[in-house]
Amino acid sequence: MDFDLIVIGAGPGGYVAAIRAAQLGMKTAIIERENLGGICLNWGCIPTKALLKTAETYEHLDHLADYGLSIEKRGFDFEKVVARSRGVAKTLSGGIAFLMKKNKIEVIEGAAKLEKGSPAPKVTVALKSGGSRTVQAKHVIIATGARARVIPAVGMVPDGERIWTYREAMTPKAMPKSLIVIGSGAIGIEFASFYRALGAGVTVVEAMDRILPVEDEEVSAAALKSFEKRGLKFRIGAKVTKLAKEGSGVAIELEVGGKSEKLTAEKAIVAVGIEGNVENLGLEALGVKLDRGHIVNDKHGATNVPGLYAIGDVAGPPWLAHKASHEGVHCVEHIAGKAGPTLDSPIPGCTYADPQVASVGLTEAAAKKAGYAVKVGRYPFQNHGKAIASGDTDGFVKTVFDAKTGALLGAHMIGHEVTEMIQGYVIAMTMEATEAELMGTVFPHPTMSEAMHEATLAAYGQALHV
């Protein structure tokens, strides 16, 4: 037996699982075919945050007069904007290499393929450096992640030049003048927000009846208003019937409310969801159970094949880095017989547009559908001290409580830096706080977080500043 544990994929699910395994004394190897850190660190969460910081700073420059400041002329060097983002990704990927070394985790660079084996499948790696190597461990975790979904039937297939996925959208050679973003989930909205801030004409196409469809309806509505104020255009309830290159750009044909429509732009970004990286791993031969492009696992990550586990994006939604890490740690602890009791912790979601959106738990509609009698609290940043002082008055905080027990069922926020605040509610939910503890918590003044307190009080008719 070469290892106690082999992890396939070094994204935020895989590398975190490997570190936890090393901490628990397991001899661990991690296999990565591309970059340590996975999509998150190289092509997702992190480099987009670098781009969005540029967008945010650039937007501020446009409002300097509001703060009594002046500037002659704002401008940007697009190449440097992209280069900074790549530099950030590179720094962090190097950090993962250090962490692997520090934890004595063997990094095997190459593409892994599974074969029948006992007590866990054998892993053969087509090495990046040439040749192959077969390794065996007591346990194998698949953490190969996911990639952008493509829909060839309507031409939603990236060509790397005019039809982009997040990858090309992150490393453009030049700033496009016009852009169509298909899909208004977190990925689509973040790119739309970035390119709009730098001056592109951007239209977002969404098939559902509202943008950010997983968020609370009130948040979706407020986000739409805020984004439109910033010049983003939307086609909502729009079914894409055809996407194709046309002239020097792209053309998209839509069906909106029974009517056909055609839009053109320089580039298009396809952000219509995610599909699991389940191919070329030898899963079929092993008989690993799949469901709609994802590996089926149990609550501890175990697949139907002994010794084989799957965590993170490849095992299904929500496709979030922190969910992958949480599952990775739990899976390893379960293997070590030390699983903690926090498996079912609520998982927050964040969208880093301007304004930001953050949420955890049930939306008001979902809570009602689940049969809860709810108490809902809302508090706008519009009349909030810190928000007014900072000039960040967009947005609000909304809470959903179970009227019967006082359990916090969900919290929804839109506004400046709300992604940094949502954890307050996440901790409350994880610890099973009720409205009483949240009401009794002292929030520092003046901060944006006071709105979280007020939104709790508001659910019980006790808000102080409305």
Added chain:
Amino acid sequence: MTDILMPALSPTMEEGKLAKWNIKVGDTVASGMIIAEIETDKATMEVEAVDEGVVDAILVEAGTEGVKVNAVIARLKAEGGAASAPAPADKAPEAKAAPAPEAKPAPAAAPSLVAAAASPAPKAAGARVFASPLAKRLAKEKGVDLAAVKGTGPHGRIVKADVEGAKPGAAAPAAHTGGQSKSLESLGIAAGSYDLVPLDGMRKVIARRLTESFRDIPHFPLTVDIEIDALLAARVKINAALEKSGVKVSVNDILIKASAMALKAVPEANASFTPDGIAMHHNADIAVAVAIEGGLITPIVRKAETKTLSQIATEMKDLAARARDRKLAPAEFQGGTFSLSNLGMFGIKNFSSIINEPQGCILSVGAGEQRPVVKNGQLAVATVMSVTLTCDHRVVDGSVGAKWVQAFKSYCEDPVTMLA
């Protein structure tokens, strides 16, 4: 300087009585030496020294009750080492007889008594209960006593799911522990006309568990007469054969075996009710009631279906002797799947025992005596023993109980079939 700590004799033990010291200040202690005896609700156990040294101070006096697990009970100094400042016993916080309650229990939830082995995660009276705010609120609404709930959250904290899975009414008001809320005086019994024997751990557990069982479990008895002449004859032969080995098989040993065989024949009777479902036990672990001074205890013959009569007899003799000395380890009296209580030696004709939770059945055995029986229309004399099976109706329905009784009767009346 080495501290000697109050040991935990079972995973659920939180405190106990330091019954006896075998050492005094100045004694030299070697590793493995028996230095003290500790009494819990059900057992008295000897404490072996782990470290070596000279006894520097005894911090908890013999006879002290309610000594918390891991409290420092004595100190050793290395041989020839300097003595520490004496720590007089009456200064030690553990030295007071009754521990002061640390936290007032919630008004709705009376302090639960130190629970018996089978109860989940018992908590000592007054001990702080760790529960999430939501769990506390749900418990209050449902009327669940958090002290009786096992926590599955971090560090054993009670979370929402634990309360949702708990039975309402797990809250046991003080009266239900068997203690009376009214004084005897108010009931017309003059003060001074009786002596009050303090409730020891075992008595409290008997009072609480049997009150709960009799109140909460829908139970019913099934009685049958069994002719045991064949069984008695077999026993004579078996004992003659065993004479050289010195083992003597009692009627009760044969009944243990017959009970286990009947449980294998009717496995539905070898079951426990749990909120998640009915636990069907794999083995017949027979708990045998043994009367001891101050109460009773039920040592267990495990996998009795797999054991020979001489094995059962040998094991039972040892268990009963150690039970009477309160020397059983917790594992030896916790977790049986079926109970057997025999009052035949007192001439009791028939009785029905109270279910021993979480077991599904308990068998009560009366005296074997010569009785007139009718055989083929003729009066005859046979040795007859009446037995009663008390069943927990949540798991064992009438027909299942009756099938078990039938199987048991048939093994007893024709003991050779147990060899099949």
